[in-house]
Amino acid sequence: MRRLVDEHRAVTRRFFSGLGAAGVAAWNALPARAGDQATDPLLARAASQLEFLTPLDRIQLGGRGNPSPHTLSPEEFRAAGLTPETWFLEVSPELESKPAPDVTRPLTRALGTALDWRSLMKLAEKHAVRYPYVCSCTNVADPFHTCLWEGVPLREVIWMTGLKANVRRVYYWGYTTPKSERFQSSLPLDRILEEAPGELPVMLAYKMNEQWISGPLGGPVRLIAPGFYANRSIKWLQHMVLTNDYRANDSYAGANNDIDSRLKTHARFLEHPATVPAHTPCAITGFAQVGISGLRQVQYSVFPAGEAGGEWRPATILPAPRTWGGGVSDPAAIRPQSWPMRYAIAHWAAVLPGLNPGKYTLCCRTIDENGIAQPMPRPLPKTGMNAIQRVGLVVT
Numbered sequence: 131m132r133r134l135v136d137e138h139r140a141v142t143r144r145f146f147s148g149l150g151a152a153g154v155a156a157w158n159a160l161p162a163r164a165g166d167q168a169t170d171p172l173l174a175r176a177a178s179q180l181e182f183l184t185p186l187d188r189i190q191l192g193g194r195g196n197p198s199p200h201t202l203s204p205e206e207f208r209a210a211g212l213t214p215e216t217w218f219l220e221v222s223p224e225l226e227s228k229p230a231p232d233v234t235r236p237l238t239r240a241l242g243t244a245l246d247w248r249s250l251m252k253l254a255e256k257h258a259v260r261y262p263y264v265c266s267c268t269n270v271a272d273p274f275h276t277c278l279w280e281g282v283p284l285r286e287v288i289w290m291t292g293l294k295a296n297v298r299r300v301y302y303w304g305y306t307t308p309k310s311e312r313f314q315s316s317l318p319l320d321r322i323l324e325e326a327p328g329e330l331p332v333m334l335a336y337k338m339n340e341q342w343i344s345g346p347l348g349g350p351v352r353l354i355a356p357g358f359y360a361n362r363s364i365k366w367l368q369h370m371v372l373t374n375d376y377r378a379n380d381s382y383a384g385a386n387n388d389i390d391s392r393l394k395t396h397a398r399f400l401e402h403p404a405t406v407p408a409h410t411p412c413a414i415t416g417f418a419q420v421g422i423s424g425l426r427q428v429q430y431s432v433f434p435a436g437e438a439g440g441e442w443r444p445a446t447i448l449p450a451p452r453t454w455g456g457g458v459s460d461p462a463a464i465r466p467q468s469w470p471m472r473y474a475i476a477h478w479a480a481v482l483p484g485l486n487p488g489k490y491t492l493c494c495r496t497i498d499e500n501g502i503a504q505p506m507p508r509p510l511p512k513t514g515m516n517a518i519q520r521v522g523l524v525v526t
């Protein structure tokens with residue numbers, strides 16, 4: 131924690147000293163600095179969120195089921211087919227969907243053709259891909275984690291089935307008890323088979339932050355569906371169905387969630403003072419989740435409490451960090467072709483100008499690569515949380 135705090139303070143410090151004397155003064159006025167000595171829990175939390183990749187031991191475990199699979203003992207993981215030696219993936223046609231899928235080689239346990247760990251590793255030798263992905267729930271404002279995922283593009287396994295015709299969607303789910311608790315998701319086949327240039331492939335992931343995905347974290351194999359909210363990224367994956375049904379029937383739709391919603395761009399605060407002396411500039415930091423339409427700018431606004439809004443001013447998007455955090459030591463583990471990276475996060479910082487005494491509201495928002503300000507173009511609830519965050523600020 132100490133090291134991370136220092137590291138990420140260093141990134142932000144460079145930004146603020148780049149602004150000259152005013153910037154240094156602002157940095158020094160950042161109240162969280164007091165916490166540097168005090169291991170203030172708020173500071174620790176803020177700093178932990180400033181890390182680009184999330185340390186695996188800080189990820190909150192969860193998942194549907196009773197008991198939830200993450201609580202299984204090592205022996206139970208093995209018995210459930212959730213260790214590399216026991217894992218399997220079935221990919222079978224849904225023959226009831228019409229006209230029936232033309233699939234010559236279903237991968238099933240009954241036929242002895244299910245994909246196992248060894249076959250997956252064989253595919254990995256030739257086809258492995260790796261990219262960062264921010265795991266964000268449709269209904270939660272802050273993402274759960276950002277990890278560097280490694281796996282095999284799902285299409286490599288789909289083609290193993292000898293698929294020829296009459297498949298429009300793929301349903302999939304993971305190990306769950308009881309069955310009634312199953313959390314099923316789906317994708318259109320075309321999203322799996324082909325990407326627009328620059329788009330990331332849907333993968334069967336077996337590593338996160340360079341570690342094998344553990345049982346509690348959804349391993350040994352989890353699906354990662356980049357560009358979507360995390361309800362499509364099924365943990366403890368074991369079953370896939372190739373269907374000619376053109377409709378989605380995801381479990382998540384049951385709670386009024388828009389399961390087709392693609393990841394939105396939006397900004398959040400990390401460090402912001404609750405109080406600040408009059409006429410004293412101060413520093414604020416945060417991060418942006420970068421959705422399908424990218425990130426062009428982050429802006430903040432500060433205005434007297436009770437007023438509807440104020441002028442938006444630009445914050446600075448921090449450059450790619452020199453180290454990625456999350457236990458990934460290789461600085462070249464991620465080589466962004468452009469920055470910020472879509473489907474990941476980027477940190478930002480700004481200096482608030484000195485203000486007269488009073489109560490204020492502080493807001494931040496993103497402008498996407500299309501020049502559209504948050505919460506547009508998709509402000510509807512249940513399609514992903516992107517309401518503009520507002521916090522209070524008292525100037526004494």
Ligand SMILES: Nc1nc2c(c(=O)[nH]1)N[C@H]1C(S)=C(S)[C@@H](COP(=O)(O)O)O[C@H]1N2
Binds near residue numbers: 190192194274348361
């Ligand atoms: N097997 C399984 N996979 C699942 C879920 C689940 O309940 N069971 N929940 C989904 C939802 S709604 C979210 S937001 C993410 C959460 O991912 P995390 O547990 O890695 O934070 O997992 C998704 N994958």
Ligand SMILES: [Mo]
Binds near residue numbers: 266267
């Ligand atoms: Mo979710």
